[in-house]
Structures are given as structure tokens and as C-alpha cells.
Amino acid sequence: MMQDVNKENISEVVENVEVVQIESDMNSDDSANDNAKAKKSVRRATVKKSEEKTDETDYKSAYLRTLADFDNFRKRIAKERAQQKVSTVADVIAEILPIMDSINNAITVAENSDDAPFKEGMEAILRQADSSFTKLGIKPIDAVGKQFDPTFHNAIMHIDDESHGENEVIEEFSKGYIIDDYVIRHSIVKVAN
Numbered sequence: 001m002m003q004d005v006n007k008e009n010i011s012e013v014v015e016n017v018e019v020v021q022i023e024s025d026m027n028s029d030d031s032a033n034d035n036a037k038a039k040k041s042v043r044r045a046t047v048k049k050s051e052e053k054t055d056e057t058d059y060k061s062a063y064l065r066t067l068a069d070f071d072n073f074r075k076r077i078a079k080e081r082a083q084q085k086v087s088t089v090a091d092v093i094a095e096i097l098p099i100m101d102s103i104n105n106a107i108t109v110a111e112n113s114d115d116a117p118f119k120e121g122m123e124a125i126l127r128q129a130d131s132s133f134t135k136l137g138i139k140p141i142d143a144v145g146k147q148f149d150p151t152f153h154n155a156i157m158h159i160d161d162e163s164h165g166e167n168e169v170i171e172e173f174s175k176g177y178i179i180d181d182y183v184i185r186h187s188i189v190k191v192a193n
Contacts, residue, residue, distance in 0.1 A: 089136055090184045093177065097185055100129055101174060133177070141176035143169045143187040152176060154186040164192035 103126050110119035133139075141152045148155060148167040156173065164170050169189045176187030 086180050086182050089138070090179055090182055093133070093136070093138055093179070093184050096129075097177065100126070103129070104175075136179070138177050138179045138184065141178055141183075141187045143172040143176065143189050145169065148189070148191045152178070152183060152187060153189045153191075155189055155191045157190040158193050159190065161192045166193065168192050 103122055107119060107122045107126065110116075110122060113119075143153060146169050147165075148169055153169060153176070157171075159170070161170065168191065169187075170192050171190040172187055173190070174185075174188040177184040
């Protein structure tokens with residue numbers, strides 16, 4: 001009977017040992033799983049932090065690019081406005097210049113007549129117009145005595161004259177005007193060859 005008890009005890013002990021061993025294996029599997037899970041969590045956290053840093057860097061560079069784009073846009077708009085202003089003033093003055101030419105012709109005719117008050121009045125109008133042009137930044141193109149420059153001059157006559165230099169403007173028929181290096185009207189001139 002003792003043997004039966006011992007056999008029962010032994011089989012019970014063996015079963016207990018097997019259960020403990022299985023539990024130990026399970027615990028070691030759980031530890032391994034926990035370790036693996038912990039490593040994965042650490043990797044995820046590291047990846048997440050690097051992604052956050054990358055996102056932060058991306059946002060910062062996008063912000064800086066946007067600022068630069070806006071600054072370029074602002075400069076381009078200011079430049080276009082300035083060009084539009086010059087173009088508008090030039091268009092208006094181009095319409096007024098024939099009137100100025102008529103006033104100059106009237107002054108020339110008045111020089112040969114006895115009507116001094118008329119001449120003085122026309123000269124006063126011309127001075128007032130020149131003053132307004134100066135305020136707007138409009139300058140007359142110097143032509144007589146200068147070298148012919150197709151950028152500023154329009155030659156309608158050429159003469160052979162040894163007393164003048166080659167391609168020298170010797171007479172101006174119509175005065176030209178510029179605003180900010182933009183030619184409103186070319187000077188119409190006679191050029192020596």
C-alpha cells in the first residue's frame with residue numbers, strides 16, 4: 001500500500017512538476033513576448049519621434065518656402081505697379097505732346113511777329129508744362145550736338161556735312177521725352193554723315 005501511495009504521490013509530483021515546468025515555459029514565453037513587445041514599443045517610439053522631428057523639419061522648411069514665395073510675390077507686385085504707373089503716365093503724356101509741339105510752333109511764329117504778349121503767354125504755358133513734366137519725372141531727351149542713338153532718336157534726314165562729326169545730331173524737329181529710361185517719344189532729328 002505504501003507503494004501505491006508512493007506511486008500516487010510520485011505521479012502527483014510528476015504532474016505538478018510538469019505543470020510548473022509548463023507554467024515556467026509559459027512565463028518564459030511571456031517574458032520573451034514581453035521583451036519583444038517592449039522592444040517593438042521602443043522602436044515604435046523611436047520611429048515616432050524621428051517622424052515627428054521629420055514632420056517638424058518639413059513644416060519648418062515649408063513655412064520658410066512660403067515666406068520666401070510671399071516675399072517674391074510682394075516684390076513682383078511692387079515692380080509691376082511701378083511699371084504700370086510709368087506706362088500710364090507715358091500714355092497720357094504721349095497724348096499731350098502734340099499740344100506741346102503746337103505751343104512751341106506758336107512761340108516760333110510769335111518771334112517773327114509784333115505780338116509780344118502772346119509770345120510771353122505761350123512761353124509761360126510752356127514753362128508750366130515743363131514744370132509739371134519735371135514733377136512727374138519726365139525729362140526731355142538731349143539731341144542736338146549728341147551722337148545719334150536709335151534708342152532715343154529717330155532720324156528723318158541725313159546730310160553730308162564735314163563741319164559736324166559723323167552721326168552727330170545737328171537739328172531737332174520734334175523733342176523727345178523719357179520717364180525712368182522708358183522712351184515716351186523719340187526725338188525726330190537730322191543727322192550728319
